[in-house]
């Protein structure tokens with residue numbers, strides 16, 4: 001089967017770029033009507049370490065540790081809706097130093113609280129904190145929504161599969177996602193790069209789509 005890389009990659013790139021551009025727009029908008037989007041709605045989850053470290057991510061000098069509550073993992077494993085009040089916390093270490101803490105939180109009624117010009121992600125909102133737990137006001141939160149929106153079928157959770165397969169008896173959370181080798185291991189075999197013609201065939205292989213998303217995230221996490 002022929003697969004055309006460019007259209008989807010271009011689409012993903014333009015999503016990222018659109019989100020970048022909307023940073024300035026958002027600032028302008030928020031100066032006119034500051035109450036439109038409450039940037040402080042998602043607070044720092046003080047007790048996240050009491051939850052479950054269910055997966056880790058390794059990409060070169062970057063390491064990620066992802067925590068959530070037992071209830072969230074149980075809901076996923078039981079095929080239930082993730083409950084309101086769910087919080088997922090993603091610690092990002094660069095060269096062993098905690099540099100960012102990404103948080104997503106779901107609450108009934110938050111669905112219409114997303115920033116302007118971003119896709120709604122169910123009842124989830126996103127937040128970024130610096131390594132010292134202070135809120136990172138410089139981050140364009142719209143980007144979180146744009147990228148996670150691709151996982152609508154998994155209730156916007158990128159690590160849905162890891163939650164599903166996590167052994168709740170295994171308190172060490174040692175299952176390694178090892179995205180580094182997955183990225184390095186992208187095989188171009190069987191791929192063809194074509195100009196976009198009449199036949200706008202998109203990537204039909206979920207795994208490859210996921211890898212491209214991972215690559216974009218890797219760029220995103222390593223940018224200054």
Ligand code: HEC
Pocket residue numbers: 057064066088089090102103104126127128139140141143144145147148156157158159160179213214216217220
């Ligand atoms: C380019 C795509 C992309 C962007 C932008 C992005 N994420 Fe993610 N996010 C991912 C991927 C992929 C994962 C799975 C873990 C990994 O591979 O690093 C993830 C995982 C997460 C998780 C762990 C729960 C889950 O969904 O698996 C949280 C929390 C999270 N991201 C929050 C954020 C926040 C907050 C932002 C914005 C500051 C953000 N993300 C921006 C792609 C993205």
